[in-house]
Amino acid sequence: MNKDQFLQKLDTLIKVLPPDERQDILQDYKEYFLLGTEAGKTEEQIASSLGSPNQIAKDLLASYHVDQAANKATSRNIMRALWSVIGLSFLNFFIILGPVIVLFGIVFSGWLLSFVLCITPLLALINLVSELAPFQTFDLFISFILCGLGLFMIIAMVYTTRKLFSLLIRYLRFNISFIKGGVKNA
Amino acid sequence: MNIQFKKGILELCVLVLLNQKDRYGYELVQMISDQIQISEGSVYPLLRRLTKESYFTTYLKESNEGPPRKYYQLTSLGKERLEALTAEWTQFSQGVNQILKEGGNNE
Numbered sequence: 001m002n003k004d005q006f007l008q009k010l011d012t013l014i015k016v017l018p019p020d021e022r023q024d025i026l027q028d029y030k031e032y033f034l035l036g037t038e039a040g041k042t043e044e045q046i047a048s049s050l051g052s053p054n055q056i057a058k059d060l061l062a063s064y065h066v067d068q069a070a071n072k073a074t075s076r077n078i079m080r081a082l083w084s085v086i087g088l089s090f091l092n093f094f095i096i097l098g099p100v101i102v103l104f105g106i107v108f109s110g111w112l113l114s115f116v117l118c119i120t121p122l123l124a125l126i127n128l129v130s131e132l133a134p135f136q137t138f139d140l141f142i143s144f145i146l147c148g149l150g151l152f153m154i155i156a157m158v159y160t161t162r163k164l165f166s167l168l169i170r171y172l173r174f175n176i177s178f179i180k181g182g183v184k185n186a
Numbered sequence: 187m188n189i190q191f192k193k194g195i196l197e198l199c200v201l202v203l204l205n206q207k208d209r210y211g212y213e214l215v216q217m218i219s220d221q222i223q224i225s226e227g228s229v230y231p232l233l234r235r236l237t238k239e240s241y242f243t244t245y246l247k248e249s250n251e252g253p254p255r256k257y258y259q260l261t262s263l264g265k266e267r268l269e270a271l272t273a274e275w276t277q278f279s280q281g282v283n284q285i286l287k288e289g290g291n292n293e
Contacts, residue, residue, distance in 0.1 A: 027256075028211055028230045033266040034252060051225030067238065084250040177235070178194055 002043040002085045003033045013057035062176050087174045103164050110157045117150025206245040210255040241267050
């Protein structure tokens with residue numbers, strides 16, 4: 001692979017990045033080729049010592065998507081970030097899977113529980129109307145307490161979810177700097 | 187050396203080299219690859235990441251020949267990071283050395 005082929009390949013692979021960032025990245029590698037040639041290496045030698053454009057692009061894209069998710073924690077951004085970090089290496093899927101299952105488990109069950117608590121008065125009323133079980137005023141009373149608890153829990157879940165997602169972002173950053181990508185034959 | 191290992195170490199190397207003086211990308215890559223076998227292309231993504239994390243800033247400087255080069259300069263945040271990583275590394279390598287030494291005595 002010569003200089004133009006390398007740069008072109010890299011350029012196509014990082015198309016999703018904002019134009020100025022893309023430009024900046026290509027500029028770095030152009031500089032690298034230039035200085036390498038001045039030091040007497042051929043373009044092919046330089047390209048092969050740089051490693052595959054594929055791996056470089058993966059690395060750049062993973063960082064980019066994680067930054068995006070950190071700026072705006074939409075579910076789409078988070079899924080993208082997760083996906084691109086997993087893509088860094090084959091084994092990374094298994095490394096990331098555990099923490100992610102735990103995190104989504106907590107978030108999902110927390111929200112489900114608070115939602116169910118909130119609608120307990122409704123359930124008590126349904127019971128009153130349908131008479132599925134003998135109605136007791138006490139049930140209604142308890143259901144209001146549970147509903148109040150549920151409302152508090154929703155507030156708590158808003159914070160918990162935010163906190164957990166920022167933890168996930170931090171973990172992904174750590175993962176990027178730890179998982180290969182950086183290394184020969186890897 | 188183990189591949190997973192090296193990437194974390196790369197960050198430490200970059201920080202140490204920049205602590206001596208400001209350097210440009212090519213120089214950094216060459217100095218590291220002289221000592222450790224790395225995929226040279228991966229240093230730039232690392233440099234970008236660390237710049238985003240404010241461990242260093244960049245500036246362009248004219249060179250005698252050719253276009254201006256992008257120099258990297260360590261920030262005070264970067265210095266803190268360097269100290270933390272150095273401490274971790276020292277502790278870790280001492281541990282390994284100790285084990286190697288004890289292993290050697292038994293043979």
